[in-house]
Amino acid sequence: MGRRYLAKIDVQDFFPSIGFDQVENVYRNFGFPHKVLALLSKLSILGGSLPQGAPTSPYLANLVFLPCDRQIVALANADGIAYSRYADDLTFSSDSPISGSFVSRVVELIEGQSFKINRRKLSFSGPGQRLMTTGMVVNATAHPMRRLRRQLRARFHQAAINPIAFADQAHQLLGWAAYVNMYDHALGADYLSTAKRVLEASRTISR
Secondary structure, X not given: OOOOEEEEEEEEOOOOOOEHHHHHHHHHHOXXXXXXXXXXXXXHOEOXXXXXXXXXXXXXXXXXXXXXXXXXXXXXXXXOOEEEEEOXXXXXXXXXXXXXXXXXXXXXXXXXXXOEEOHHHOEEEOOOOOOEEOOEEOOOOOEOOHHHHHHHHHHHHHHHHOHHHHHHHHHHHHHHHHHHHHHOHHHHHHHHHHHHHHHHXXXXXXX
């Protein structure tokens, strides 16, 4: 947050790019015997790769990508650039312009680890532009687009007034409240309180 320049790289087909051998190697590094690591790997793989939506996939993918992360961190630190990653979204921020040559070195490093880059999603932004990453505006503080904030404000306001009318949306509201809590604890706590009242209303109806 608050940096003047941003560069973003997207890893193409992140989960599908990770196969059985890479997952098996992760479990091997934990020290599991052969029969156990083979079983765990089969339980973690679907159709030859990490399945989208499985609770194990993000953690395993992060462990597979960890050696690459470490090399990128070293590269970024050497140039005074901050690096963060959320799954397949890599973000680089700095108060100085981020050069194309730096990004090219990162791309080369990633592709050297058998991952592919979605070159259509490579982007650079700077002063005077909206700086966004993973759906959040990060020019000064982290928050979603104004339109979404307004929609959520209206939705939770209505839910607070009439919890029963939103009874079938209780779990959706809990999810949105948790999302808001990530960037605004005070507002998130307020939304969470409303969502819990809606959840209680839904339970009353089902009794």
